[in-house]
Amino acid sequence: MIVCPHCGxxxxxxxxxxxxxxxxxxxxxEQIRHKLAAEKRREEAMEKERRARKFLITSIFIFIAALSLLLAVPRSIPNLCAYPVYYAPPQKSAFDAANWLIKDPAEIPRGQNSILSVPLD
Incomplete structure (x- = not known):
């Protein structure tokens, strides 16, 4: 459609x-061709803007989903700091170990072949 220059x-x-x-x-x-070209450029710009908006919305959605997963996954892993730590007591000397393990000193083997060659008393 063309526009009338007299009445509009x-x-x-x-x-x-x-x-x-x-x-x-x-x-x-020539005027009609320019109008059609301008209309085509305007439609292309609108389509480009529509695609950019769609990309932005999709990117925001993916970012929020990734952030949610990142924050949710560590909470599902048990907290290792909450468990007590068990460790071995310091090493005892052979004399202390013998007294600690065997209540009766008569049961401790003595002699040259014995592990404990020190007298207990």
Missing amino acids: KSVPPQMRFCPHCGGQIDVDF
């Missing part, structure tokens, strides 16, 4: 005179 109303492109005001319409094909 829409006129079909094949008309030479405006059906509303009767004014002559000079069809300028």
Whole structure:
């Protein structure tokens, strides 16, 4: 559709005179081509903006999902600091170990082949 230069109303492109005001319409094909090209550029810009908005929304959704997983996964792993730590007591000498393990000193083997060659008393 072309716009009548006299009254500003829409006129079909094949008309030479405006059906509303009767004014002559000079069809300028160069002007029509520029209008069509401008309309096409505007539609392409709108489509590009639509794709950019869709990409942004998808990126935000993926970021939030990844952040949720990142924050949720460590909570599902048991906290290792909450468990008590058991460790071996310091090493005792052979004399202390013998007294600690065997209540009756008579049961401790003595002699040269014995592990404990020190007298207990």
